[in-house]
Amino acid sequence: MKIGFFEITETEKKDYFIQNLPGYELIFIDKPLTEESLPQILDFDIISVFVNCQVTPKVITAFPRLRLITTRSTGFDNIDLPFAKSKNIMVANVPAYGSHTVAEYTFGLMLALSRKIYQAAYRVKVGEDFTLQGLRGFDLCSKTLGVIGTGKIGSNVVSIAQGFNMKVLAFDAFPNEELARTHNFLYTSLEELLKTADVVTLHTPYNEQTHHLINRQNIFLMKKGSLLINTARGQVVETEALFQALIQNHLGGAALDVLEEEKELKDEMEVLAKNTQSAEELKTILHNHILINLPQVIITPHMAFYSKEAEFAILETTEENIKSFLQGNPKNIVH
The missing domain is CATH 3.40.50.720 (NAD(P)-binding Rossmann-like Domain)
Known part of the structure; x- marks a missing residue:
């Protein structure tokens, strides 16, 4: 099981997922995921994205094994939900943080x-x-x-x-x-x-x-x-x-x-x-x-959500979204 995390730079966040998602192959990519910045690695089963990622049909199609997109935000307008649904790919968010x-x-x-x-x-x-x-x-x-x-x-x-x-x-x-x-x-x-x-x-x-x-x-x-x-x-x-x-x-x-x-x-x-x-x-x-x-x-630079407590809630819920999906009981699905 390969999971890709995009637009994630802080070491403490990477360490959190490494510690709490043992047994999975985790790949961390600093840049946002867009059509112009597709990674060389494309065989992800799950991708975790953030607010500057643009998950278009072209991006979704580039990942042939993709089964879940989980965004580390409440908003998901940067993800093409109808196209994801047409490909039987679930999309989850963080509904309550912050x-x-x-x-x-x-x-x-x-x-x-x-x-x-x-x-x-x-x-x-x-x-x-x-x-x-x-x-x-x-x-x-x-x-x-x-x-x-x-x-x-x-x-x-x-x-x-x-x-x-x-x-x-x-x-x-x-x-x-x-x-x-x-x-x-x-x-x-x-x-x-x-x-x-x-x-x-x-x-x-x-x-x-x-x-x-x-x-x-x-x-x-x-x-x-x-x-x-x-x-x-x-x-x-x-x-x-x-x-x-x-x-x-x-x-x-x-x-x-x-x-x-x-x-x-x-x-x-x-x-x-x-x-x-x-x-x-x-x-x-x-x-x-x-x-x-x-x-x-x-x-201000889109930082209303940016507190220590809210960041932890984002990580915790994203972990929960991934684990619940893999256990066959997906949570926080938005379509």
Whole structure:
């Protein structure tokens, strides 16, 4: 049984799998798995991938013995599920890791925006400037928080909001009325949430239904001066719409742990050299660059999940996914 782990560089993670999956041939490959980076070894029975891997039909077809793809993440939009299913290949994820981790990070971003903590720290560190000019923020207490997506992360965000004495409105394609009752919040339409909330935070998965959920048709429904937080997926927000809402001073600020086209932004020189991006994609990359430099925008490198506890949960669940599959009782299968 041969298992390939892609996009895994840290020695401690490799050691974890070596220690907990004895008796199997484990191969560790630092680079993400893509069509351009197929390994020389192709006879894997199981592959473990991460967020920058692109598991397309061509990639799946390249592994003739493949039986399981297990991603070390909750999201799996980088894996072609229908094609995997057509080849009788199971796909598993890590459904529960980091739900508290991401919720806590969301409030870190929220406080950094509402109290202008980043600008204040930067001013003191770089210019030794202790003046308060331009640094007045606002309290979260008694404000209305709009939570889009009330799964594990979203429900934890609701719980933390209660500690700040915030009012909570929520939107979800599948409302959980029992959760609303026990957590004392109301479900409403997306339009009403955007019109009412002082802060909007996104916690939806990415799929066809959530692509550009926040877009040029609805972003200006948001209250003037309100804040947008995105720790979900970059493609949930239309970058052009967000850019316009910010430069027109309609939104008070945005905190983004994810960006649309973020992979291309990281590898921009390679992208430009290949000249394979569409005009819209290149425009998005440009706007991402501009967003990074706007003072009312905080951008972090897709790290909301990145805590010691969450990382251990990822490793533990991935181990469980592999073992349960090999024992004939697969867990966390997403199709």
